[in-house]
Amino acid sequence: MTGGRRDWWREPLLGLVAAGLGLAGTWLARPGSARQEWAGVFPVLAGLALMAVGRWPGPVLVAESALLLVADAVAPAGAGTPQLAGAVALGYVACRCGRSATAAGYALFLGVTLVDVLRQGDAGVLSGGPGLIRLVMLAGVAAAPVAFGRYLRGVRHAAAAAEERAREVEERRAAENRAARLAERAAIARDLHDIVAHHIAAVALRAGAARYAVQHTGRTEEAVSALGELRDTAGQVLDELRELLEVLRDPEAVEPAEPQVEPAQVIRDAARRVREAGVAVQVTVPAALGRVPLVVGTTAARVVQEALTNTLKHAGPGAVASVDVRVADGALLLEVLDSGPVRRRPALPASGYGLNGMRERVGLLGGTLTAAATDSGGWRLRARLPIRENA
Structure with missing residues (x-):
């Protein structure tokens, strides 16, 4: 009853099987009964109507109920398939529709079933204590499709809720991963800023001092000293950038060792x-x-x-x-x-x-x-x- 685009064939197959079995049953049941030639029409019509039960369960239930009433009046031998198809349609109504529609469908199906029982017997079949017991049994039989349909409805809702929870968990996990990546990028950006801003500023100033010493003071020893310090600072920058790039390439390859510098x-x-x-x-x-x-x-x-x-x-x-x-x-x-x-x-x-x-x-x-x-x-x-x- 859950249905879906991939299961479009279920209801047509169900209708064909019901029509075929009902038609075969009419050929074998009471060959000498009156108007037996019309009995095979009702299983076929009931099966054709059942093909659309997945899309329109309420109208199909009404159609099956009408076929059951007409079959009782014209050819009682053909009423079995409409009654069975009506029970199936009632189950679909309970599964697909709300409580009000389910209650209305149950009342309709139970009323039609009572009419069928009264036509097959007499008015006293439901009277007295035995009649009350028969009535309770009929109500229970008619309620069976409702119970099964509501059970399937609960299963569908539980599955949908589970899928929704799984989707929420996946979205939350993705959000946490994005937040972790952003935090990691922010930490890397801070470290990179520390390296670049501090060391490169020193490099720029020492290069400027060396240039000034050569162009304006003529003190080459100061320029040589500044260039030596510049070379040491640049080497330290390269070492720290190399360590940072190693972490970026493979974070797990770098073990979190104790800090080398206090x-x-x-x-x-x-x-x-x-x-x-x-x-x-x-x-x-x-x-x-x-x-x-x-x-x-x-x-x-x-x-x-x-x-x-x-x-x-x-x-x-x-x-x-x-x-x-x-x-x-x-x-x-x-x-x-x-x-x-x-x-x-x-x-x-x-x-x-x-x-x-x-x-x-x-x-x-x-x-x-x-x-x-x-x-x-x-x-x-x-x-x-x-x-x-x-x-």
């Missing part, structure tokens, strides 16, 4: 590179930094690295900067302060992701970050990273 060392290396580019940097890193959770320390190191990169970009050589990292009140506090540019200079292009990236890193740990210009023309960045929540 957060304090990352801060000192960033200060050294900026110092070599001409910015005087004073760093205060407590020993307690090594005892904070690694994710907190690493985030602090990346924030300091990015802040010093911004100092290098916007303040330039000759500026003075300070880095103060301390542990207090259950949090890691850091401050990066610079004096601002000492002279007008061509500004390096800003990436636009520095402060946003730092705020994202700090916000993931439940911390806060503020950055603003000072009254003296410099820049101050402060961040607070809670430790207890991330221990």
